[in-house]
Amino acid sequence: MRDVCLTLPTNRECADTITAIGAEAAHAVRRFGVRVHLLVLDSADPAARQRHAGALAALPAVEGVVVHHLDEDAQRGFLRSVIERSGAAGEAGPDRLLDLMLPDAVSYGACTNRAFLLAAALGCESVHRRDSDSLYQLLDGEPVFPIEHELATLGLKAADAAAAVTRNTLDPVHADKQVALVGASFVGELSVDVGEIRELDPEVHHDVVALWAPTGASEEEKRELVAESFTGGGTEPFTTDRAVLDLPDIWHIDMCNIGLHHEVYERVPLPPATDTIGSDYFLHHLVRDATLPGVTHNRHIVNYHTPERRTGPGFTAYQLRYAKFLLSMLYLYPVYSEMEAAGDALLDEQHHVRPEPIADSARRSAATDRAENHRRLAELDRCYRRLGGKYAEFADHLAPLRARLLDEAQADIEDFATLIDAWGPLVRASKATPADRLPRRPRGSST
Incomplete structure (x- = not known):
């Protein structure tokens, strides 16, 4: 029987x-x-965890x-068990590797x-990921589940997956490669909570969102980025x-x-940056x-924002994550550019991703x-x-943190390289985990 993982990482109540x-x-x-x-994967407070249970x-x-x-x-x-058995800790030691996998702060990459x-x-x-602040659309009163497209095509050779899509625009040269990613987007509120800024001042909204454009982007490119972001x-x-079967339309997933198919995520992890949206x-x-x-479909999930992002400490924390997102681009764009230039040279003869480059x-x-940061x-x-108002107050909060944030953004990309090096041994150690050493299911689980 084919085993798949439908996962929900959460740090808030979402029963x-x-x-x-x-x-x-x-x-x-x-x-x-x-x-x-x-x-x-539950990082919520005890009361919320109890409701989740x-x-x-x-x-x-x-x-x-x-x-x-x-x-x-x-x-x-x-x-801890996996790190110990993997032998991947190296000079940094097991505690450092554990911190990259389970940091004290919020990390969207680490939880995944x-x-x-x-x-x-x-x-x-x-692995099929969903988020705590999302639900499903309805059609004739029935939920519209994205996993329908995911399981119909993931892992199949593209030539075989073509029968399960409504449109195939993939270059036939890729027909023997496996479908590695299937996804869609969302309807509802903006994925990044900058809608209030757009309502307050559209010009400022443009300037704030355009800050994640690559260095040297033209004004037209920035306008297009802001319109789509x-x-x-x-x-x-x-x-x-x-x-649609093609190279995936990543701007709409x-x-x-x-x-995601295991041949991708078992070879390269996500950046473990903390307090950084988009990581x-x-x-x-x-x-x-x-x-x-990949397959890009239209079974979009309904996105909404929880109120704590817009007032008090929740607002401060979220805006800080947005600032760190902007800083992370300085280091991610060069990697993206090199990957794009490499193309299928990133793959071995079996079309598997090579993590070393x-x-x-x-x-x-x-x-x-x-300088750009x-x-x-x-x-x-x-x-x-x-x-x-609260945005000016956040500017006051951000000002004394600048030097630290600049250092953290650089350290984050260095940590990513460290984790990529360790990832293969960690995956092999995970696969070799005896069943009796896996985390136990809670009472009341279905089997």
């Missing part, structure tokens, strides 16, 4: 989302005859749906990397399936709505640049001159002070 994802898992079993490991226990028992609900202690125990290793330990062929699948509700999108670029096939590229990128921080300060 309703868990219930909805449980229904998607059951649908996958009925529709495709797979075994679905429903993996909830209740939501999981209340799911209808479905043969073929296996629930795993892991708090951070359980995740840490698994990781943990799902990748656990999926490897569970024998899964693919964070808008997802627009506002059109789902009415009928559209699925979001991490709340993605399936979990690296594999989008890798799949496309390495000329691996990517780690080397990340190391070279760490030496990039910081100094400019980004100065421009962000100007924009926020023009907005006034």
Whole structure:
């Protein structure tokens, strides 16, 4: 039986989302005859974790749906065991590697990397990620599940996957490669919470969003970037399936709505940067640049923002993550450019990704001159002070942190290279994990 991992990393209360994802898992079993490991990686507070456990226990028992609900202690125990057996800690030591996998701060890349290793330990062929602040569209009262397209094509040779899509525009030269990524986007609120800035001052919104353009981008390129950024699948509700087989349209695929084949994520992890939105999108670029096939469909998830992002400490934390996202681009763009130039040279003769050139590229990128990041921080300060109110207060908060954030952005890309080096041994150690050493399922799990 084919094992797949449907995962939800969360650090907030989301019992309703868990219930909805449980229904998607059951649908996958009925529709495709797979075994679905429903993996909830729970970093929420104890009260929220208890509600999550209740939501999981209340799911209808479905043969073929296996629930795993892991708090951070359980995740840490698994990781320590894997790191020890992998021999990958090197000079940095096991504690440093553990910190890259399970840091104290929020890390979108690290939480997904943990799902990748656990999926490897569970024998899964693919990982399907959803987010806590998203739900499903409805058609005639029934939820529209993205896993329908994901399981229909992931891992198939592109020539075989063509029968399961509505349009095939893939160059036939790639027909023997496996479909590596299947995804769609979202409808609803912007994926990055800058909608309020757009309402307050459209000019400032343009300037703030344009800061993530590559160094040297023209004004026209910046305008196009701003118009497309964070808008997802627009506002059109789902009415009928559209699925395109090609190199994936990564600008219209979001991490709340993605399936990845194990031949990708078992070879290269995501950047483990902390407090940095967008740090979990690296594999989008890798799949496309390495000329691996993908399917882009229109079963968009409904995105919404939880209120804590817009007031008090939650607002400050989120805006800081956006600032770090902008700084991360200084180091990621050179890696993206080198991957794009390399193309299918990133693959071996079996069309598998070669991690070594990517780690080397990340190391070279760490030496990039910081002048552009100094400019980004100065421009962000100007924009926020023009907005006034809580944005000006955030500018005051950000100002004394500049030197630290500049250092962290560089350290993040160096850490990424370190993790790529360790990733192969970590994956092999995860796959060799004895069943009795896997994190136990909570009481009430379905099997």
